[in-house]
Amino acid sequence: RKEVEQDPGPFNVPEGATVAFNCTYSNSASQSFFWYRQDCRKEPKLLMSVYSSGNEDGRFTAQLNRASQYISLLIRDSKLSDSATYLCVVTLNTGFQKLVFGTGTRLLVSP
Amino acid sequence: DVKVTQSSRYLVKRTGEKVFLECVQDMDHENMFWYRQDPGLGLRLIYFSYDVKMKEKGDIPEGYSVSREKKERFSLILESASTNQTSMYLCASGGGNAEAFFGQGTRLTVV
Numbered sequence: 604r605k606e607v608e609q610d611p612g613p614f615n616v617p618e619g620a621t622v623a624f625n626c627t628y629s630n631s632a633s634q635s636f637f638w639y640r641q642d643c644r645k646e647p648k649l650l651m652s653v654y655s656s657g658n659e660d661g662r663f664t665a666q667l668n669r670a671s672q673y674i675s676l677l678i679r680d681s682k683l684s685d686s687a688t689y690l691c692v693v694t695l696n697t698g699f700q701k702l703v704f705g706t707g708t709r710l711l712v713s714p
Numbered sequence: 715d716v717k718v719t720q721s722s723r724y725l726v727k728r729t730g731e732k733v734f735l736e737c738v739q740d741m742d743h744e745n746m747f748w749y750r751q752d753p754g755l756g757l758r759l760i761y762f763s764y765d766v767k768m769k770e771k772g773d774i775p776e777g778y779s780v781s782r783e784k785k786e787r788f789s790l791i792l793e794s795a796s797t798n799q800t801s802m803y804l805c806a807s808g809g810g811n812a813e814a815f816f817g818q819g820t821r822l823t824v825v
Contacts, residue, residue, distance in 0.1 A: 646804060646816035702814055706756035
């Protein structure tokens with residue numbers, strides 16, 4: 604079983620739609636959680652951290668469910684510029700803090 | 715702004731060549747990472763360094779070595795390049811429970 608699993612998509616949505624991605628992780632000792640965004644042929648960049656209490660940044664909401672071992676990302680009022688791959692990331696303490704990436708979920712927002 | 719710079723955007727090397735990929739960061743981060751990214755497999759950790767001259771194997775270290783002689787510089791070495799090492803290589807610094815910053819990536823083709 605992969606340490607971090609995501610639906611690869613693509614998710615095709617029209618502008619203005621609400622879209623949600625889920626990500627599951629296998630190690631209950633995972634400590635920190637993030638969503639990264641990666642544009643085509645570019646490097647990943649941090650979108651937001653995910654806290655136990657959930658957090659919101661504008662149109663983006665991230666939530667963590669430790670009991671079920673999944674994190675989610677909700678995007679409201681999708682824009683064309685939201686088209687990208689969204690990477691779920693968890694950290695594991697394996698003697699050092701190891702970042703483990705999911706394979707990413709591709710989002711395509713169309714006019 | 716944090717900057718992580720990789721020495722080359724594109725490289726073409728021959729099978730059997732020794733290949734050096736250089737990465738420099740300017741934020742005095744302790745942690746530096748080398749990943750490779752392949753379609754359907756996501757980002758996989760090759761090596762990690764948490765201090766000068768310190769290194770740890772990641773998930774796929776075979777065929778690679780690393781060097782960290784100065785805090786700001788982390789080099790990835792392909793001892794004898796093979797075609798299955800054709801990939802996108804991404805260097806990152808920071809990490810742990812904090813944000814990881816990525817370089818722009820090096821697309822390596824081994825022919």
